[in-house]
Amino acid sequence: MDDGDLQRQPANHVPLSPISFLLRAARIYPGRVAVIHGQRRLTYAQMAERSRRLASALRRAGIGPGDVVAIMAPNTPEMLEAHYGVPMTGAVLLTLNIRLDAAAIGFILRHAGAKLLLVDREFTRTARGAVPEGMTVVDIADSEAPDGETLGATEYEAFLAGGDPAEPVRMPEDEWEAISLSYTSGTTGNPKGVVAHHRGAYLNAAANALAFNLTPRSVYLWTLPMFHCNGWTYTWAVTLQGGTHVCLRRVEPGAIFAAIAAHGVTHMCAAPVVLTMLIHAPEAVRRPLPGPVAIATGGAAPPSPVIAGMEAMGFDVTHLYGLTECYGPATICLPQPGLEAMPLAERAGFMARQGVNHPMLEEAAVLDPASMAPVPADGRTLGEVMLRGNTVMKGYLRNPEANQAAFAGGWFHTGDLGVMHPDGYIEVKDRAKDxxxxxxxxxxxxxxxxxxxxxxxxxxxxxxxxxxxxxxxxxxxxxxxxxxxxxxxxxxxxxxxxxxxxxxxxxxxxxxxxxxxxxxxxxxxxxxxxxxxxx
Missing domain, CATH: 3.30.300.30 (ANL, C-terminal domain)
Structure with missing residues (x-):
């Protein structure tokens, strides 16, 4: 077929960006509650307006395409707004781990070349010892937390008031443009900056919505930190489907059970420690679940007592595997027919696997790192887990040696050792990176x-x-x-x-x-x- 006269043009090609998810949700579901935080409620129309105000205010503060804007905050509406308002200017969002000390935060801000910091007042004391001289700081005062020290010259709400929501949103000219920057410890003392692009964020969020069965009726509880690789891109995935974000400032058993009961939570993600926390929660804070709650967990595989304990309370556990370098989830342990009929120990053994490639990841494999050939699918032969596809990072910021090693042979090297089972499911056996x-x-x-x-x-x-x-x-x-x-x-x-x-x-x-x-x-x-x- 000779199609040389058919050209790419605005009518048939638009760069992918999760910014479009919010614009669409605000148009289709303007009155639907988008965000719940304590007594606060924001509709999708309000969330879009505030995000656009933030983008405008950032422009007026001198932020432009390619600039890095950092935020140090827990799971709050402001953190969600930053995931849209910052990239709406063409800037790059840097989400800071609130658990790090001033020395680590200071290194990250300097290495990233961040120009502006949005900081929740609970963390201004740490930030004070980390902010490079001359950086613009905007304080966030959250009604759900005690007011902390003042660090910036401007408060977040006043900053937003100076923005114009009618200003045009800047969509990326190229979907390969950076949307976010996340720092991971890797195997060295100084963390590495993982650069993510609009295309990968869009596709991984769409994959999450598909794999986790998100719908417009979904109510997602934020127990996973949004600063962890953009909340595994659920910051965008929930919005894509017009679901409701329930923000949770502190991850505590009582607050989790209360939020599930009060808001009819249907979905959540959490580290394995949160599952254990819920199972061993005091009876005084437990509440019956209003319906089934899907919970996805990553990291260490959930042992059979944890799976049994969560199921007894009404949770449906899904095991994921991934890294910051691949936008969070890269594989998912999809259930097979008959799994629910298996004895618990056998079922837990299956669910402990890291599984198969996530919907928008092209391929996940276990390869011999020397020959780059697939290891036998016998469940015994060790190899390195490797990934390739559109949901792999652009690379590490200003670290060519690390990038050369990470992408050697045309695959992303996770550094994790695993086996391939005969049914095509991957199981991680050890962490090569220690x-x-x-x-x-x-x-x-x-x-x-x-x-x-x-x-x-x-x-x-x-x-x-x-x-x-x-x-x-x-x-x-x-x-x-x-x-x-x-x-x-x-x-x-x-x-x-x-x-x-x-x-x-x-x-x-x-x-x-x-x-x-x-x-x-x-x-x-x-x-x-x-x-x-x-x-």
Missing amino acids: IVISGGENISTLEVEEVLYAHPAIMEAAVVAAPDPKWGEVPHAFVTPRPGAEPPTEAEVIAWCRARLAHFKCPKRVSFGPLPKTSTGKIQKFELRGRLQGV
Whole structure:
């Protein structure tokens, strides 16, 4: 067929961007409640107006295409608005992890070259020690939290009032333009900036809506932090379907049960620690669910007691796997016919798998990293989990060496080791990067080890993941005291770390003694993990 005279034009080609989801929802469902936060209610018309005001105010503050705008806030309406208002200017949204310390936040802001910071007043004290000189700061005062310190010269509502919602929205000229920037610890002390594009955000949000069965009647509870790779793109997916966002500032069992009962929540996502939290919640805060609640979880696979406990309360658990580098979910453990009839132990074994590629991801495979050939689908042969498709990041910001390694051979290398089962389902067996995932947070063991090595009485140190009934896993430190020095106590080592790291990164336990090594002197972390698991 000769179609050389058929050209791409505005009538038949529009760059994909999730900005369009809000514009569509406001047009089709203007009066529908889009956001619930405590006593606040915003319709889709109001959410769109506020987002457009934010975009206008940012332009008037000197923000333009390619500029980075950071936000440090929990799951609030302002965080949602930033996911639309910032990209409406062509700027790049940087969502900051509210659990990080000032040193980490400061590094991220400087590395990203952020020009403006929106900060919830609960976190202004941390931000004060992190903001580079000359950065514009806008304070967010949330009625659901005690008012904190003032850091910026402008308050968020006053900032919005200075914007004009009638100003035209800037849609991307190229869907490859960056929409967001997220920082992940990786395996080094300094985090890497993951650059996401409009196309990937659009497609992954659409995939979430499809895979999680979101509809205009869906009520989504924000227990997953929106700062985690844009809330796995559910910040956009729920809006795509015209569902209702229920914001939750603090993830506590009582607040979760109350929100589900009050608002008829149908969907939520959470780290495994939240599932455990709900199962072991005091009877005084529990409430019967008004209907089935679909809950998606990622990170450590949910063990059978957790699955059983959640099902007994009326939750339907879905296991996902992904990384910040692939917009959150990359694989999903889709149920097969007959799964519900399996005994719990057998069913839990199946649900522990990371599954098959997410709807808009082109391919997920387990490959031999040396030959780049697929490993046998026998459920036993280890390989590296690799991904390719439109929902993989643009790359790491200003880090060519990391990008070369990440994209070698035409695939994104996750660094996770897994097997391929005969039915085509992937199961992750180990983390090649030695990352500890605690309560959904990535912790670099090398970063913790660097702090331990700085202790004057420690000669060697290694940190591995230890199983934990609440957090899924936590850092456990193995240290060898320096000869001739007074050996530190476990409490002293933990205190040393807490003075130098964000508290969630610190070891919860410390073991003392010689470290197992290979003939070349490399510490054998697999043996240390085995000690903690009784193998």
